[in-house]
Amino acid sequence: EPEVTQTPSHQVTQMGQEVILRCVPISNHLYFYWYRQILGQKVEFLVSFYNNEISEKSEIFDDQFSVERPDGSNFTLKIRSTKLEDSAMYFCASSAMGSNQPQHFGDGTRLSIL
Amino acid sequence: GESVGLHLPTLSVQEGDNSIINCAYSNSASDYFIWYKQESGKGPQFIIDIRSNMDKRQGQRVTVLLNKTVKHLSLQIAATQPGDSAVYFCAETASDYKLSFGAGTTVTVRA
Numbered sequence: 259e260p261e262v263t264q265t266p267s268h269q270v271t272q273m274g275q276e277v278i279l280r281c282v283p284i285s286n287h288l289y290f291y292w293y294r295q296i297l298g299q300k301v302e303f304l305v306s307f308y309n310n311e312i313s314e315k316s317e318i319f320d321d322q323f324s325v326e327r328p329d330g331s332n333f334t335l336k337i338r339s340t341k342l343e344d345s346a347m348y349f350c351a352s353s354a355m356g357s358n359q360p361q362h363f364g365d366g367t368r369l370s371i372l
Numbered sequence: 373g374e375s376v377g378l379h380l381p382t383l384s385v386q387e388g389d390n391s392i393i394n395c396a397y398s399n400s401a402s403d404y405f406i407w408y409k410q411e412s413g414k415g416p417q418f419i420i421d422i423r424s425n426m427d428k429r430q431g432q433r434v435t436v437l438l439n440k441t442v443k444h445l446s447l448q449i450a451a452t453q454p455g456d457s458a459v460y461f462c463a464e465t466a467s468d469y470k471l472s473f474g475a476g477t478t479v480t481v482r483a
Contacts, residue, residue, distance in 0.1 A: 262415075264415075289469070291469070291471075293471075300461065300473045300474065300475050300476060301416065301461065301463075301471075301473040302473070303470045303471060303472065306469035306470060308469075313469045314467065314469040314470050316470070349415050349416070351415075356469055357404075358403075358404045358421075358423055360406055360418045360421050361406075361418075361471060362418060363408075363415035363416045363417070363418075364415050365413070365414050365415045366414075366415050
């Protein structure tokens with residue numbers, strides 16, 4: 259069964275450094291998403307991406323965050339200058355269409371900011 | 373037996389019994405709902421979905437019920453197995469793009 263894959267599984271970064279989280283969505287999907295989950299809390303929406311542009315973003319997704327689809331398979335989340343509070347699990351998801359279609363999630367990248 | 377009630381953060385179920393996990397949502401404009409299962413160290417795994425024009429949908433061993441009048445969603449798991457132990461999240465959307473997740477219920481299956 260096709261799946262969303264994320265790398266790395268764990269990223270440790272010094273505060274203030276840039277980090278890039280990588281995702282390979284399911285190949286025939288058109289919509290891509292990033293979510294985060296702080297330890298013990300619920301999953302929170304960050305951003306959605308379709309047709310090479312952001313469709314919707316939350317207030318968490320400030321100007322320190324950016325997303326990119328650099329080629330036909332990868333979808334990346336960049337945090338320019340990491341803060342301690344950015345420590346969380348980051349999940350990538352994709353869906354075939356946007357409306358009324360399930361989003362399928364990867365297993366996440368655990369980001370630890372020191 | 374079954375465990376039914378308001379949203380509870382934890383649910384302990386005897387193996388072989390039926391489970392019912394409840395979820396209340398707040399946005400009356402939500403029109404699509406999904407149940408996800410999350411095991412330790414994994415991402416949310418799709419279980420079943422339902423659109424707002426339906427009030428019940430069945431899958432393999434799972435049933436989702438939607439009551440739009442009181443904005444309530446439930447997931448029923450028949451003959452609960454040890455592999456069903458996980459955190460279960462309901463999620464809703466009123467747009468094409470953004471899922472809003474509930475707080476989650478941790479299900480523990482007793483042998």
